[in-house]
Amino acid sequence: MMSKKFVVSSSPHLRSPDSIRSIMIDVLIALFPVVLMSVLLFGYRALITIILSALAAMATEALALRRGNFFGDGSAAVTGLLLALTLPVAPPWWLVIIGAVSAIVVGKLVYGGTGCNIFNPALVGRAILVISWGSHMAGDVWLCPEPYAFTADLVTSATPLATGQAPLLDLFLGTVPGALGETSALAILIGAFWLFYKGHICWRIPGSFIGVVFLLGLTQGGITAGLWHVLAGGVMLGAFFMATDMVTSPYTPAGKVIYGAGCGLITMVIRLFGNYPEGVTFAILLMNALTPLIDNYTVPKKFGEVKRNHA
Amino acid sequence: MSNFGQHLTRGILHDNPVFRLVLGMCPTLAITVLAVNALGMGLSVIVVLVCSNVVISLLREVIPSKVRIPAYIIIIATFVTLVDMLLNAFSPDLHRALGIFIPLIVVNCIILGRAEAFARKHPVLPSLADGLAIGVGYTLTLLVLATIREVFGSGTFFGLSLFGESFQPMLLLASPPGAFITLGLLMAAFNYLYKKLEVSQKKRRSKQSAGDVTVPAVGTDVPKGG
Numbered sequence: 169m170m171s172k173k174f175v176v177s178s179s180p181h182l183r184s185p186d187s188i189r190s191i192m193i194d195v196l197i198a199l200f201p202v203v204l205m206s207v208l209l210f211g212y213r214a215l216i217t218i219i220l221s222a223l224a225a226m227a228t229e230a231l232a233l234r235r236g237n238f239f240g241d242g243s244a245a246v247t248g249l250l251l252a253l254t255l256p257v258a259p260p261w262w263l264v265i266i267g268a269v270s271a272i273v274v275g276k277l278v279y280g281g282t283g284c285n286i287f288n289p290a291l292v293g294r295a296i297l298v299i300s301w302g303s304h305m306a307g308d309v310w311l312c313p314e315p316y317a318f319t320a321d322l323v324t325s326a327t328p329l330a331t332g333q334a335p336l337l338d339l340f341l342g343t344v345p346g347a348l349g350e351t352s353a354l355a356i357l358i359g360a361f362w363l364f365y366k367g368h369i370c371w372r373i374p375g376s377f378i379g380v381v382f383l384l385g386l387t388q389g390g391i392t393a394g395l396w397h398v399l400a401g402g403v404m405l406g407a408f409f410m411a412t413d414m415v416t417s418p419y420t421p422a423g424k425v426i427y428g429a430g431c432g433l434i435t436m437v438i439r440l441f442g443n444y445p446e447g448v449t450f451a452i453l454l455m456n457a458l459t460p461l462i463d464n465y466t467v468p469k470k471f472g473e474v475k476r477n478h479a
Numbered sequence: 480m481s482n483f484g485q486h487l488t489r490g491i492l493h494d495n496p497v498f499r500l501v502l503g504m505c506p507t508l509a510i511t512v513l514a515v516n517a518l519g520m521g522l523s524v525i526v527v528l529v530c531s532n533v534v535i536s537l538l539r540e541v542i543p544s545k546v547r548i549p550a551y552i553i554i555i556a557t558f559v560t561l562v563d564m565l566l567n568a569f570s571p572d573l574h575r576a577l578g579i580f581i582p583l584i585v586v587n588c589i590i591l592g593r594a595e596a597f598a599r600k601h602p603v604l605p606s607l608a609d610g611l612a613i614g615v616g617y618t619l620t621l622l623v624l625a626t627i628r629e630v631f632g633s634g635t636f637f638g639l640s641l642f643g644e645s646f647q648p649m650l651l652l653a654s655p656p657g658a659f660i661t662l663g664l665l666m667a668a669f670n671y672l673y674k675k676l677e678v679s680q681k682k683r684r685s686k687q688s689a690g691d692v693t694v695p696a697v698g699t700d701v702p703k704g705g
Contacts, residue, residue: 274660300651
């Protein structure tokens with residue numbers, strides 16, 4: 169029976185079949201319903217924006233790393249896609265390209281590339297665009313969707329967050345003005361379900377993020393207001409796809425809850441007291457900055473460890 | 480005068496006050512929104528730095544080492560006050576644009592740093608050359624930073640409109656976060672080029688015969704920060 173030799177090898181002994189590439193492809197699959205919904209709602213120009221942003225991000229990374237493989241590990245494609253989903257339907261083409269290039273360069277490559285970045289690259293790109301070209305990124309630039317009509321004749325208006333008007337069902341389905349990927353909670357939930365199923369995200373960050381937004385929303389007028397704050401704006405997209413970025417969020421269980429709750433708190437503070445109508449971008453970026461600190465303070469107790477007596 | 484050339488390359492390259500010594504960050508970040516402000520600030524620093532280096536070098540045997548910092552501050556403050564009043568009298572617009580950062584030259588780490596690291600140990604002429612070289616390095620660096628920020632952040636260069644009406648400037652670059660981002664990217668680029676230069680110099684030096692090598696004066700060891 170013991171004819172086989174023992175295999176002696178150094179740690180790590182537990183290996184996962186996951187690679188960066190396979191996880192990124194799963195994220196791309198998860199984003200598919202969101203992309204599909206935005207094209208259905210906003211028409212072909214949404215698709216142009218999304219493709220332009222993803223191609224610009226991939227081209228930037230391939231060029232900067234002098235890499236022949238255009239797709240690479242897929243993280244640039246995810247970054248470009250996520251950036252596009254936070255943009256208005258038809259921004260000027262240069263805005264999309266500058267956003268994608270700065271997301272990859274300033275958001276990721278200057279820190280040393282995939283896995284080394286402090287901030288979520290897509291949100292860095294978005295923040296740069298919001299600060300630099302506010303008139304293209306806020307106010308009456310959001311198209312009112314005309315579901316399933318592939319037309320260019322859409323009316324622009326402010327998002328429900330600015331106007332305060334929108335029925336909850338419309339917010340859930342996504343038939344309200346807003347950024348490409350943020351309006352449809354339904355599509356986001358379908359995509360997020362795939363990520364849960366594959367085990368790439370857990371409930372802690374989105375749960376605490378959305379929970380805190382809901383609780384603080386309650387103070388603005390009961391359950392309807394709570395649900396409204398969760399469904400309107402970018403909370404759903406941010407909570408499931410941005411805040412859960414593996415590189416820039418804490419990896420301890422308790423840390424994830426603190427991080428998500430912090431995101432929710434800052435989002436609501438910016439929404440209720442700030443100058444910007446929406447605060448998800450800056451909330452997640454600020455909590456990204458705190459991630460190393462949170463990880464440091466929430467190291468889990470090792471099994472069998474005894475609390476040290478400070479005598 | 481080849482000696483001065485060496486000082487100059489040191490001020491711009493090896494001891495570049497912003498990129499290598501990382502001194503005087505506060506005005507560097509704050510006033511580089513417009514190129515004209517950067518030039519004004521740089522020239523003011525050159526004047527103060529040269530004058531204070533000369534005077535401190537002249538008094539280096541007189542000032543007791545224990546009270547040298549207060550003494551330096553008084554010398555520097557005198558020249559800063561002069562520059563402040565001159566600017567106010569002859570260029571009020573620039574004076575208003577630079578605001579508090581002219582008086583703050585008193586506590587600029589570059590000037591105190593050169594007094595401490597160079598002027599108090601060297602005779603007058605080298606101290607003068609050192610002040611001029613470091614000042615020129617500082618001014619050039621400010622100009623590069625401010626040019627990038629003004630051209631892309633406001634669409635102008637020394638107040639001249641570059642791109643016409645339809646250009647939409649990148650407001651981020653004109654704001655404080657833009658200053659940090661631009662400075663960081665420039666510093667990375669500078670250090671990358673500097674390392675390349677160093678490597679190529681070493682290769683050239685090792686190719687020469689070992690006997691008659693004149694090593695250029697590489698940076699004095701000033702503590703970083705400030």
